[in-house]
Each structure stands twice: as structure tokens, then as C-alpha cells.
Amino acid sequence: MEFIKKHKKIFISSLVGFCLLLFIISAVYQSEPTFFENSLGHVVVPVQQALADVSSWFSRQIGFLTNINELGSENERLREEAVLLRLEIDRLRLVEQDNIALTELLEISERYPDFPMIGARVIGTDPGNWHSTFMIDRGANYGIERNMPVLGAGGLVGRIIDVRENHSRVLMLIDDTSSVAVQSLRTGDTGILSGDIMLMQSNLLRMQYININADIQEGDEIVTSHLSGIYPQGISAGFVTQITNDLNSITKTAIIRPSVNFRRLEEVLIITEVFNVDFD
Numbered sequence: 357m358e359f360i361k362k363h364k365k366i367f368i369s370s371l372v373g374f375c376l377l378l379f380i381i382s383a384v385y386q387s388e389p390t391f392f393e394n395s396l397g398h399v400v401v402p403v404q405q406a407l408a409d410v411s412s413w414f415s416r417q418i419g420f421l422t423n424i425n426e427l428g429s430e431n432e433r434l435r436e437e438a439v440l441l442r443l444e445i446d447r448l449r450l451v452e453q454d455n456i457a458l459t460e461l462l463e464i465s466e467r468y469p470d471f472p473m474i475g476a477r478v479i480g481t482d483p484g485n486w487h488s489t490f491m492i493d494r495g496a497n498y499g500i501e502r503n504m505p506v507l508g509a510g511g512l513v514g515r516i517i518d519v520r521e522n523h524s525r526v527l528m529l530i531d532d533t534s535s536v537a538v539q540s541l542r543t544g545d546t547g548i549l550s551g552d553i554m555l556m557q558s559n560l561l562r563m564q565y566i567n568i569n570a571d572i573q574e575g576d577e578i579v580t581s582h583l584s585g586i587y588p589q590g591i592s593a594g595f596v597t598q599i600t601n602d603l604n605s606i607t608k609t610a611i612i613r614p615s616v617n618f619r620r621l622e623e624v625l626i627i628t629e630v631f632n633v634d635f636d
Contacts, residue, residue: 460509461623471588473507473625474498479523488531488551492624495522503586505627511592511615512536512580513624529593530556530618537583538563538593545570546581549593549612559618561594566608572596578612585632 465473480491494500496519506513506526514534518525527534528551535550547566555562566572576596580587594612601608 461507461625464507464509464511465625468507468588468591468627471627472629474500474628476524476624476626478621478624488534488556489517489525489527490621492524492526492626493522494626495520495524497521499628500524500626501628501630503630503632505587505591505631507591507625507627508616508621508623510617511594512587513616513618513621515586516626526624528618529561529614530559532556536587536593537581537585538578539581540570540572540596541577541579541592542573543571543576545572546583547610549578555611559614560597561612561614563596563610563612564607566599566610568601568606568608570608572599572608572610574599578610588627588629588631 461475474494476492476494478490479493482489492506500516500519502516502519504516506515512529514526514528514531516524517527529536529549530551532551532553535548537546538549539546545566547563547570549561549563552560552562563578574596578593578596580589580591580593582589592615594614596610597613598611599608600610
């Protein structure tokens with residue numbers, strides 16, 4: 357004991373060194389965890405697992421938000437593409453309609469090759485629910501004159517009633533002040549075709565003063581006659597849809613569906629010839 361007191365420092369240092377050596381050897385060769393390590397593991401592992409779960413949750417949320425933003429951008433891009441596609445479809449539809457209308461006008465010009473014609477675009481109509489006159493973009497500067505006949509896709513539209521330098525006004529057949537001498541293309545039976553305020557809304561015309569013995573039938577094509585004055589003979593005006601005997605028992609009246617659709621006039625042809633300058 358006396359020896360230990362004298363060499364206390366050496367003894368303690370030797371003991372510490374020995375313990376340290378045992379610790380190192382234990383750390384190197386020990387395969388089983390110590391009680392302290394087990395206890396520490398029970399505390400640390402759940403905390404690490406919780407932190408890992410929280411980190412994973414945040415990662416998922418960030419990923420979800422990122423996907424939401426990407427989906428939002430993608431949806432916006434798709435919406436813009438859809439709008440552009442709809443505009444392109446509408447444009448192509450208009451082009452197709454214009455081509456159809458121009459083709460029909462070409463057919464009309466080929467049907468009446470003996471008449472000089474010039475094309476014009478409808479640029480304005482009368483205000484109101486029904487339009488019996490309209491404006492075209494051709495006037496005196498194109499040689500247009502009053503009373504020149506106007507044709508549309510299918511046949512006769514009307515006549516020029518007012519001419520200015522760069523535009524003109526057209527009176528349609530469907531107007532209740534308009535009238536023209538016509539005949540059946542099949543039989544030659546004649547009558548007077550005129551607009552009717554009661555039929556105007558239905559896009560129909562009335563053919564009056566047909567002889568009671570005339571062989572006019574439903575479906576017959578009605579054309580301008582040699583008595584029409586302002587219009588050349590043989591221009592298609594419409595088709596018979598109904599025939600009735602008048603109360604006077606000497607004439608008939610027919611309801612005529614016009615050859616043209618007066619509600620959809622965009623392009624017309626003007627016959628650049630005046631057939632009766634005295635017609636008013």
C-alpha cells in the first residue's frame with residue numbers, strides 16, 4: 357500500500373492506459389453491442405427514423421408541388437394550342453365556304469357565257485331583321501350603271517338601283533317593290549314574279565297572273581322571260597313549291613323558292629350591260 361501511495365501517479369497512469377487498451381481491443385474485436393450502445397440505439401434510431409420520415413414527406417410534397425406546376429404549365433400550353441387549332445379550323449372552314457361560293461359563281465358565269473360580268477363583294481346591308489337591299493364594292497369607277505342585273509350563286513339576285521364612285525346599291529327580287537316577268541323553263545307559261553312582305557321572312561317569292569290552263573307544276577324552274585325588260589331572258593329565278601287557283605277562276609298563283617339564298621349573299625356577279633335604260 358505504501359508503494360502505491362508513493363507511485364500514485366504512475367499507478368493511475370498505468371490503470372488508465374490499461375483501460376484504454378481494453379477499450380480499443382473491445383472496439384476492434386467485439387461483435388456484440390454493449391448495453392450502452394443498445395440503450396443509445398433505442399433513443400437514436402427512432403429519432404433518425406422520424407427525421408427520415410419527415411424528410412421523405414417533405415420530398416414528396418415538394419415533388420407534388422413541382423408536378424402541379426409542371427402540369428399547370430402543360431395545361432396552359434395545351435389550352436393555347438387548342439385555341440390556335442380552333443382558329444385554324446375556323447379559318448379553313450371560311451376558306452372552304454369562300455371556295456364553294458366562288459365555285460358556284462363560276463358555274464353561273466359559265467351557265468350564261470353570252471353576258472359580260474364582273475364580280476363584287478357585299479360590303480353592307482340595310483339595318484333590321486330583313487335586308488331587301490345591300491351594298492357592293494363596285495361603282496362607277498368599274499363601269500357599273502344603274503339597272504344592271506345582279507346574279508348570285510344559283511341565279512338572279514336583283515338589279516343595281518344606285519351607283520356611286522366606288523360602291524353601288526342592289527335591290528333584291530325579294531323586296532315587295534320588285535317585280536319581273538318570268539316563265540316556266542319547261543312549258544314557257546308566263547307570269548309576274550314579285551316580292552311579298554308576308555313571304556319575305558320565309559325567303560319566298562310570289563308568281564302571279566299565271567293562266568288557269570298553264571301546265572306549271574311543283575319543281576318547275578322559273579326563269580326570266582323575253583318580256584322582263586331589265587333582265588335578259590333565261591336567267592334562273594327560282595323553283596315552284598306550291599300552286600293555287602285564284603278566286604277569279606282565270607289565273608293561278610305559285611309560291612317560288614328563289615334560286616339564291618338572299619340571307620347568305622357575300623359575293624355576286626354583275627352583268628355589265630343595261631338591257632332597258634328606260635326601266636325605272
